[in-house]
Amino acid sequence: MMIHSWRRSGDFIRSACKSLSSFRQKHNSMSPSVSDLGFVNRYESKGKTFESNAGKGRNTELLDHHHHHHHPCLGGRNMWTMQQYKSFGSSSASKVQRNPLFSSLEPKDVSYFKEILGEKHVVEDEERLETANTDWMHKYRGSSKLMLLPKNTEEVSQILKYCDSRSLAVVPQGGNTGLVGGSVPVFDEVIINVGLMNKVLSFDEVSGVLVCEAGCILENLAAFLDTKGFVMPLDLGAKGSCHIGGNVSTNAGGLRLIRYGSLHGTVLGLEAVTANGNVLDMLGTLRKDNTGYDLKHLFIGSEGSLGIVTKVSILTQPKMSSVNLAFIACKDFLSCQKLLVEAKRNLGEILSAFEFLDNNSMDLVLNHLDGVRNPVSSSENFYILIETTGSGETYDREKLEAFLLKSLEQGLVSDGVIAQDINQASSFWRIREGITEALQKAGACYKYDLSLPVEEIYNIVNDLRGRLDGLANVMGYGHLGDGNLHLNISAAEYNDKLLGLIEPYVYEWTSKHRGSISAEHGLGVMKANEIFYSKSPETVALMVSLKKLLDPKGILNPYKVLPHSFFSP
Numbered sequence: 001m002m003i004h005s006w007r008r009s010g011d012f013i014r015s016a017c018k019s020l021s022s023f024r025q026k027h028n029s030m031s032p033s034v035s036d037l038g039f040v041n042r043y044e045s046k047g048k049t050f051e052s053n054a055g056k057g058r059n060t061e062l063l064d065h066h067h068h069h070h071h072p073c074l075g076g077r078n079m080w081t082m083q084q085y086k087s088f089g090s091s092s093a094s095k096v097q098r099n100p101l102f103s104s105l106e107p108k109d110v111s112y113f114k115e116i117l118g119e120k121h122v123v124e125d126e127e128r129l130e131t132a133n134t135d136w137m138h139k140y141r142g143s144s145k146l147m148l149l150p151k152n153t154e155e156v157s158q159i160l161k162y163c164d165s166r167s168l169a170v171v172p173q174g175g176n177t178g179l180v181g182g183s184v185p186v187f188d189e190v191i192i193n194v195g196l197m198n199k200v201l202s203f204d205e206v207s208g209v210l211v212c213e214a215g216c217i218l219e220n221l222a223a224f225l226d227t228k229g230f231v232m233p234l235d236l237g238a239k240g241s242c243h244i245g246g247n248v249s250t251n252a253g254g255l256r257l258i259r260y261g262s263l264h265g266t267v268l269g270l271e272a273v274t275a276n277g278n279v280l281d282m283l284g285t286l287r288k289d290n291t292g293y294d295l296k297h298l299f300i301g302s303e304g305s306l307g308i309v310t311k312v313s314i315l316t317q318p319k320m321s322s323v324n325l326a327f328i329a330c331k332d333f334l335s336c337q338k339l340l341v342e343a344k345r346n347l348g349e350i351l352s353a354f355e356f357l358d359n360n361s362m363d364l365v366l367n368h369l370d371g372v373r374n375p376v377s378s379s380e381n382f383y384i385l386i387e388t389t390g391s392g393e394t395y396d397r398e399k400l401e402a403f404l405l406k407s408l409e410q411g412l413v414s415d416g417v418i419a420q421d422i423n424q425a426s427s428f429w430r431i432r433e434g435i436t437e438a439l440q441k442a443g444a445c446y447k448y449d450l451s452l453p454v455e456e457i458y459n460i461v462n463d464l465r466g467r468l469d470g471l472a473n474v475m476g477y478g479h480l481g482d483g484n485l486h487l488n489i490s491a492a493e494y495n496d497k498l499l500g501l502i503e504p505y506v507y508e509w510t511s512k513h514r515g516s517i518s519a520e521h522g523l524g525v526m527k528a529n530e531i532f533y534s535k536s537p538e539t540v541a542l543m544v545s546l547k548k549l550l551d552p553k554g555i556l557n558p559y560k561v562l563p564h565s566f567f568s569p
């Protein structure tokens with residue numbers, strides 16, 4: 001059994017920061033104008049055809065959406081009420097209408113599900129449904145009357161086959177920790193929660209390949225692997241409740257992506273059930289397999305819109321004996337940026353995390369979470385967490401210490417401390433991982449999850465801060481090592497004026513710098529309509545074709561991922 005070794009090291013002595021030479025600023029080309037978007041979509045299902053158009057001249061909704069983004073556009077059949085709009089705090093979500101081609105749940109449906117699943121796996125209890133209908137931030141709320149708890153792939157298949165034949169929409173749900181409204185119903189979709197499918201099926205200690213069911217909780221898998229001397233290639237703040245199936249379906253990134261890469265690399269295979277109940281066995285365990293199209297990738301990150309992931313095989317890594325974590329203060333963002341470049345160069349293969357938070361994020365955590373304190377003695381503008389993971393205890397520690405001392409001398413770092421034991425390390429991680437929880441406690445929160453060139457990443461925070469001029473608290477933090485910024489705007493309550501200042505500004509800014517409007521959280525219902533900021537019309541058209549092929553009636557997690565016009569005939 002291997003143990004973590006958190007080594008004592010000399011604390012850093014604060015030193016005056018030296019000025020730094022500027023990094024060359026990159027100039028990015030403009031993205032195509034939104035009015036160039038041409039997109040027509042015919043959506044056929046068993047004799048019925050409906051058309052949804054988005055783009056030049058045909059459909060005004062998408063264009064209207066871009067040009068008058070915060071326009072509530074309320075009224076009419078199936079439209080949400082103003083109350084709902086306010087509580088959702090998202091102009092995008094307010095656009096969606098229930099697809100009238102979907103059936104409503106009838107008593108005969110409930111009877112059928114009870115027959116195939118057993119009474120206790122068909123949930124009609126109001127309290128449990130309330131929880132399942134509501135997302136973790138309490139921002140998105142559906143009105144589903146039914147949650148199903150299948151115990152195996154065969155049951156998932158039977159459920160989907162039936163729902164498809166009855167035109168009943170469904171939402172696959174795991175730990176319900178998503179942040180973009182992707183894991184809860186928008187209207188009355190039947191919730192399929194795979195939480196009972198939580199078995200480890202096999203673990204090969206030679207290859208390190210773990211095969212398990214989709215409902216396994218990430219932390220439980222990590223604990224299982226720990227007993228075998230292995231680690232999951234994925235780690236994130238929600239690990240105590242999120243499911244591996246949900247992680248795969250959303251292509252979750254997390255804290256160790258810089259080391260182990262994305263799930264597109266570490267998921268070696270999976271099993272998924274498509275809308276008609278077809279079970280696709282792609283549960284390979286091979287590193288290399290070039291036999292035609294690698295279709296598993298369609299189910300990684302498609303947010304349950306093409307099928308329900310029921311099993312996963314994932315490549316895990318041997319657990320290393322030496323883990324070190326440093327908590328560092330930096331006076332400006334340019335220093336953070338330079339420190340990242342230096343960390344990659346100096347720490348190389350032992351670097352396993354490079355995370356950052358700004359002063360506003362730190363203050364938020366200190367104000368809203370109990371028992372948290374700033375590990376460095378004085379307040380600074382930025383904080384960085386650098387983790388190393390390796391097999392050479394002395395080597396790793398000396399490497400990290402030498403690197404930090406050098407950075408201190410160069411003026412890149414103004415203060416820092418290396419965790420002396422595992423408790424101290426946990427308390428450092430608590431600060432970074434606790435930001436989302438602190439934001440939830442602070443009140444209303446507009447969340448953005450952006451990929452941007454590292455050189456540009458903090459400019460959007462500054463620009464937005466200037467634009468909001470004290471109206472709300474703007475925070476920047478995230479996976480700096482992966483170019484992923486979590487931009488969060490916290491306010492006492494959701495309000496249209498504030499939202500109008502934030503959107504589409506943030507999306508346009510991101511698109512202009514050729515970033516992505518969703519780095520790792522997905523599009524969900526929140527950003528489904530914004531897909532064109534990051535994908536070309538031709539690409540979205542192909543996505544729509546794939547959706548129609550795998551889910552002709554569109555019953556799988558509707559109103560998510562693809563533009564809302566697709567779901568509103």
Ligand SMILES: O=C(O)CC[C@@H](O)C(=O)O
Pocket residue numbers: 179237254432433435436447448449478479486487488
């Ligand atoms: O709350 C957020 O926006 C980010 C959540 C999560 O992705 C994180 O990195 O902490």
Ligand SMILES: [Zn+2]
Pocket residue numbers: 254478479486520
């Ligand atoms: Zn994140």
